[in-house]
Amino acid sequence: MSKNDSVIAALEVALQASPEDIGLLAHLAQLLCEDERDEDALPLYQQMLVQEPANVTALRGARQCAEKLGNSAMSAAYNQLLVSLGQESVETNSHVVSANQQTKSSAVVPNLRVVGGTEVDHLAEESSEPEITLADVGGMESVKRRLHLSFLGPLSNPELMATYGKDVGGGLLLYGPPGCGKTFIARALAGELRANFLSIGLSDVLDMYIGESERRLHELFEEARRKRPAILFFDELDALGQKRSQLRNSGMRSVVNQLLSEMDSINTDNKNLFIIGATNHPWDVDAALKRPGRFDRTVAVFPPDQQARSYILQSLLAKRPTEDIDIAQLAGRTKGFSGADLKHLVESAVEYVLESCIESGNVRPLVNRDFDKPLKDLRPSTYSWFETARNYAMFANESGAYDELLEYIRAHKL
Numbered sequence: 005m006s007k008n009d010s011v012i013a014a015l016e017v018a019l020q021a022s023p024e025d026i027g028l029l030a031h032l033a034q035l036l037c038e039d040e041r042d043e044d045a046l047p048l049y050q051q052m053l054v055q056e057p058a059n060v061t062a063l064r065g066a067r068q069c070a071e072k073l074g075n076s077a078m079s080a081a082y083n084q085l086l087v088s089l090g091q092e093s094v095e096t097n098s099h100v101v102s103a104n105q106q107t108k109s110s111a112v113v114p115n116l117r118v119v120g121g122t123e124v125d126h127l128a129e130e131s132s133e134p135e136i137t138l139a140d141v142g143g144m145e146s147v148k149r150r151l152h153l154s155f156l157g158p159l160s161n162p163e164l165m166a167t168y169g170k171d172v173g174g175g176l177l178l179y180g181p182p183g184c185g186k187t188f189i190a191r192a193l194a195g196e197l198r199a200n201f202l203s204i205g206l207s208d209v210l211d212m213y214i215g216e217s218e219r220r221l222h223e224l225f226e227e228a229r230r231k232r233p234a235i236l237f238f239d240e241l242d243a244l245g246q247k248r249s250q251l252r253n254s255g256m257r258s259v260v261n262q263l264l265s266e267m268d269s270i271n272t273d274n275k276n277l278f279i280i281g282a283t284n285h286p287w288d289v290d291a292a293l294k295r296p297g298r299f300d301r302t303v304a305v306f307p308p309d310q311q312a313r314s315y316i317l318q319s320l321l322a323k324r325p326t327e328d329i330d331i332a333q334l335a336g337r338t339k340g341f342s343g344a345d346l347k348h349l350v351e352s353a354v355e356y357v358l359e360s361c362i363e364s365g366n367v368r369p370l371v372n373r374d375f376d377k378p379l380k381d382l383r384p385s386t387y388s389w390f391e392t393a394r395n396y397a398m399f400a401n402e403s404g405a406y407d408e409l410l411e412y413i414r415a416h417k418l
């Protein structure tokens with residue numbers, strides 16, 4: 005127990021009532037810092053900065069937290085802002101040195117990976133993941149058909165598109181419940197197009213201070229342009245466009261604008277750069293990002309169908325000792341399971357076997373009944389997503405954006 009605990013608890017209650025109160029945020033963050041709870045304090049300082057980007061207390065607090073948490077790139081970024089605000093002199097501050105070093109180091113770079121690239125410069129790390137194509141995506145025939153119609157087909161028939169006065173540019177937005185293969189499919193599209201794959205977790209970009217995010221975004225696009233043909237994959241696209249922040253946060257607004265202008269220039273002077281976004285929350289994606297020429301095509305990626313589940317189970321079990329496992333039957337018993345749920349299921353079954361091996365002292369392969377207990381315990385994680393999604397599909401389906409979702413919900417009685 006710390007002497008601050010009761011005050012912290014009271015401040016937390018007060019903040020629930022007025023979550024944007026700068027004074028409360030600052031006070032609570034300071035107490036959390038005193039208690040060495042920097043990981044809790046940092047987001048509070050960041051919340052303050054969302055409202056007041058030049059708040060010196062918040063900048064100093066965030067810098068200190070980031071530093072104590074070992075994120076020197078972030079602390080350097082905050083420091084640079086303090087310097088640029090004239091709050092910190094260049095000579096006297098030790099952070100400045102690390103700020104300069106950091107601009108050259110890969111530590112500043114968000115989660116960026118390149119698959120299948122030949123040249124890798126300082127901005128990107130090479131991924132060890134093998135190249136995959138749509139043939140590696142099990143089942144999901146309707147998704148593949150839609151991908152061909154709306155993305156791959158037009159790319160391979162630019163003349164046809166021109167005849168109909170349609171641009172080939174723009175981006176593709178994949179949406180659906182978590183763990184159902186959006187990232188996997190984006191990688192498969194890169195393989196399909198024999199393109200480099202650069203993946204960016206947007207929350208990483210936004211972790212940087214707001215002014216930094218825009219520069220970072222521009223650099224990422226430049227990086228992708230150098231690596232063409234390339235797919236630039238934005239994961240968690242909703243992080244950029246949450247309506248809430250859109251209203252009150254001009255900083256985030258300018259990051260969105262930066263993304264828009266980068267995407268628009270793709271149409272004009274950048275061939276062979278493809279933008280794919282993914283989100284579990286399409287309703288939180290900034291509307292400006294969905295306009296024509298931007299993420300104007302959406303493809304829903306729903307939980308794997310029976311065939312996809314068989315395929316996924318097959319590949320999950322391929323590397324383990326098994327005996328007479330009835331994959332088709334198992335796929336039938338896992339309706340609604342995401343790819344990630346299936347992985348979890350197989351891991352639980354393996355744990356169960358390991359336990360029984362240790363108890364009995366005999367090593368034995370995995371058999372059908374090893375799945376009985378984990379299947380009883382596990383619920384598909386996708387149902388709760390559909391509960392939320394249903395409301396948007398029914399009540400916010402402007403211009404038919406969620407027709408695919410509605411159809412799926414009806415067909416599967418969700």
Ligand SMILES: Nc1ncnc2c1ncn2[C@@H]1O[C@H](COP(=O)(O)OP(=O)(O)O)[C@@H](O)[C@H]1O
Pocket residue numbers: 140141142143144181182183184185186187188189282308312315316342343344
């Ligand atoms: N149709 C599929 N075929 C093969 N593997 C799949 C399929 N759908 C999902 N997976 C597997 O499930 C895992 C989770 O998918 P992922 O792409 O990370 O989901 P999301 O990005 O939608 O959250 C992936 O590692 C992938 O191996």
Ligand SMILES: [Mg+2]
Pocket residue numbers: 183186187188239282
């Ligand atoms: Mg993903």
